[in-house]
Amino acid sequence: MSVVDLRSDTLTRPTEAMRRAMLDAPVGDDVYAEDETVNALEARVAELFGHEAGLFCTTGSLTNLLGIWALVRPGDEVLCDAQAHIVRAELGAHAALHGITTRTWTSSDGTTTADQLAGLIAPDNGPFLVRTTAIEVENTHNFGGGTVWNWDDLAAVSELAASAGLGRHLDGARIWNAHVATGVPLQQYGRLFDTVSVCFSKGLGAPVGSMLLADRETIDRARVQRKRLGGGWRQAGLLAAAASHALDHHVERLADDHAAARALAEQVALAAPGACDPERVETNIVVVDTGARAAGEVVAELAGQGFSFSVVGAHAVRAVTHLDVDLEQCRAAGGALGELLSA
Numbered sequence: 001m002s003v004v005d006l007r008s009d010t011l012t013r014p015t016e017a018m019r020r021a022m023l024d025a026p027v028g029d030d031v032y033a034e035d036e037t038v039n040a041l042e043a044r045v046a047e048l049f050g051h052e053a054g055l056f057c058t059t060g061s062l063t064n065l066l067g068i069w070a071l072v073r074p075g076d077e078v079l080c081d082a083q084a085h086i087v088r089a090e091l092g093a094h095a096a097l098h099g100i101t102t103r104t105w106t107s108s109d110g111t112t113t114a115d116q117l118a119g120l121i122a123p124d125n126g127p128f129l130v131r132t133t134a135i136e137v138e139n140t141h142n143f144g145g146g147t148v149w150n151w152d153d154l155a156a157v158s159e160l161a162a163s164a165g166l167g168r169h170l171d172g173a174r175i176w177n178a179h180v181a182t183g184v185p186l187q188q189y190g191r192l193f194d195t196v197s198v199c200f201s202k203g204l205g206a207p208v209g210s211m212l213l214a215d216r217e218t219i220d221r222a223r224v225q226r227k228r229l230g231g232g233w234r235q236a237g238l239l240a241a242a243a244s245h246a247l248d249h250h251v252e253r254l255a256d257d258h259a260a261a262r263a264l265a266e267q268v269a270l271a272a273p274g275a276c277d278p279e280r281v282e283t284n285i286v287v288v289d290t291g292a293r294a295a296g297e298v299v300a301e302l303a304g305q306g307f308s309f310s311v312v313g314a315h316a317v318r319a320v321t322h323l324d325v326d327l328e329q330c331r332a333a334g335g336a337l338g339e340l341l342s343a
């Protein structure tokens, strides 16, 4: 049985055209900063986001780790959402490796407002309380359901943090989806943050790769820390070529993924109203409330019908649309889930 795999947009396999671009790429040793394909990609993406420099790395976990490390000293804290990828899905790396503590706001969708944030900031309360030195926001928000930040809230949060002297890190693993959904230019997003992490291996469909963006001095420091962590790599241009191909061909088409996610949600809501709100599906992620049913059970039953979803809570399942699934498959998956929940 063929499987419609909606567990993640990381599951895509490189297209034939992408594979050819990889084979043809000129390469060198990136630890010596001599891989021209990597260097070109770093310059290109830095410019896209209005930053001075970029550092191409293996994963978004590593670019988040380096970006926050650059802003926060050991023992200080970063403020973020309780469902942020950095606190839920990076295995405690920021604490385990860099001594960084976190304090979180709670929300229904992963975003916050300047008012809520103002109540959390503790920049210097003497030798009694942890010092806040940075904030972190995720756009789009993964566990929040692919949420796009409202522009005014995002700008206000960034401005408040800057005026309080805090560093600002953006986990932009799916900033491309936010850009396509809203039309807000990437530079406009980039300029609100001191450090930015973006992924090529999610909806853009590259096999490997993420990038940290910042000023030149921060990127130079991050390059040293990356090597210290064992993240230096050599002829990485083979992978940078895939990322570059993805930028050329796979950004605008994210709108198709968004339409497929919306269609999936509509099919669920048609059979099981209340399980999800299609109006809230803005990008390529759909989180569905399984009600009285255990999420694990629902996922197992769907797998039996050829649809792969993931469990993201005791009563929550997630579908992520991507390059390797089409509109009809997504409709069918939504229909199967809706039917199961209405039974």
Ligand SMILES: *Cc1c(COP(=O)(O)O)cnc(C)c1O
Pocket: 058, 059, 060, 061, 062, 064, 085, 086, 138, 141, 142, 171, 173, 174, 199, 201, 202, 210
């Ligand atoms: C996927 C993802 C990352 C990075 O994950 P890696 O698997 O380490 O590349 C970071 N943030 C968010 C929100 C993500 O979804």
